Amino acid sequence: MPSSVRTKDFVSMLDFEPAELEACLSLAARVKRDRILGKKAPTANALGGAHVALIFEKPSLRTISTFEIAVRELGGDVITPFPVAALSEREPAVDVARNLERWVKCVVMRTFAHSTLLEFATAAPRLHVVNALSDMEHPCQALADLQTMKEVWGDWKGRTVTFVGDGNNVATSLAHGAVMLGTTFHIASPEGYELPANVVEQATRAARHGAQIRLFRDPLEAVTGADAVYTDVWTSMGQEAEAAARKRAFEGYQVTTGMMRRANDRAVFMHCLPAHRNEEVAPEVFESPVSVVFDQAENRLHSQKALLLTLMASRAAAA
The missing domain is CATH 3.40.50.1370 (Aspartate/ornithine carbamoyltransferase)
Known part of the structure; x- marks a missing residue:
């Protein structure tokens, strides 16, 4: 199990210290090796049934596919509460965040405005927020x-x-x-x-x-x-x-x-x-x-599995 990191979110690459980034990538190499070898990975139930919400304001092939597979292979479940581009049409983003915080452990979000990610991270302190692409950064x-x-x-x-x-x-x-x-x-x-x-x-x-x-x-x-x-x-x-x-x-x-x-x-x-x-x-x-x-493209899956483990599983183990 990876060690805890100082941040609950991955909105920017700079949310990680260099040592944390290197540890996450070392973990990515291990989970890739286990998957290729067909081994029963020790991380197979690491998320313990936790729910992850995928919110995408822009179309996606690689990001949404690999996150869905990653969550399920780690023993979590995925919800997609909005169709593409529907975020904030009915209510403010901060209210969406505060609702989701009561139901899910993590939100993976692709958004036009980087500020939306920051609003989510601030409004929902118990929710892990992952940047799946914004106008400013694409850390995944x-x-x-x-x-x-x-x-x-x-x-x-x-x-x-x-x-x-x-x-x-x-x-x-x-x-x-x-x-x-x-x-x-x-x-x-x-x-x-x-x-x-x-x-x-x-x-x-x-x-x-x-x-x-x-x-x-x-x-x-x-x-x-x-x-x-x-x-x-x-x-x-x-x-x-x-x-x-x-x-x-x-x-x-x-x-x-x-x-x-x-x-x-x-x-x-x-x-x-x-x-x-x-x-x-x-x-x-x-x-x-x-x-x-x-x-x-293949490594999107392995590196994102490592990211979810780094953010979520280490905190769950420490709780």
């Missing part, structure tokens, strides 16, 4: 990314991951998590789409083991010598009206075979999915042997 994706990097590299320290594209929620959480574990984070973005200054400041303060965060305009310069090259869609959910302008702005930021050649000889290609081939990534890169995108 970063957990799976970091697990995948460890599998490929053996260790995070002294490595470099380069993010090519929008300084968005995925980039924010990956920047935080990477530098906490000793991996230098590069990001190349066009003007107006940079990683926010406060995120750069947070990552700089959180960096350990000599890791740095560096911003670039030129993607070829940013990927030079990188151990992983990461990208995401140019237009995220809710930004459809900006699609044409974004496509123009990100011209030259497609991850191509030529760009990958600038990276380390053993560099891998990463993407959080869904991917738009011929936009942010060339099809031959996406389908190449260096692509680990479906390893990342």
Whole structure:
């Protein structure tokens, strides 16, 4: 059973200390190994029938599927009290939180506004709140990314991951998590789409083991010598009206075979999915042997099981 962490929630990657993050990822590796080997895992009833509510204001494939499987494989149960995009249509989010606190142990929430997660966490102090994606951060994706990097590299320290594209929620959480574990984070973005200054400041303060965060305009310069090259869609959910302008702005930021050649000889290609081939990534890169995108997707399950165990099971054992 994992040791207790200082936070009840996982709204941001920065909710974990570096040692807590590393412990969670070590646990993810163990639960993955047990599942692959078909072993009767000691965590099979770790949640003891606890209910977890899934609230998604945006569509999801990987996140909602893997959380449902994770909860059930840990001996919990899932409820979905709202259809997609229905939160707060009938009552304030804080009232929803205070109701759910009486019935469930955890809420996994995908929301347009990061502030909604913070409202839930504050209004319901006995409820675990997990960020399944907001406009500001996507820490559950970063957990799976970091697990995948460890599998490929053996260790995070002294490595470099380069993010090519929008300084968005995925980039924010990956920047935080990477530098906490000793991996230098590069990001190349066009003007107006940079990683926010406060995120750069947070990552700089959180960096350990000599890791740095560096911003670039030129993607070829940013990927030079990188151990992983990461990208995401140019237009995220809710930004459809900006699609044409974004496509123009990100011209030259497609991850191509030529760009990958600038990276380390053993560099891998990463993407959080869904991917738009011929936009942010060339099809031959996406389908190449260096692509680990479906390893990342698989690790969503294992890392989220470890997260639930870290937040919920340790507290249940201590109660």
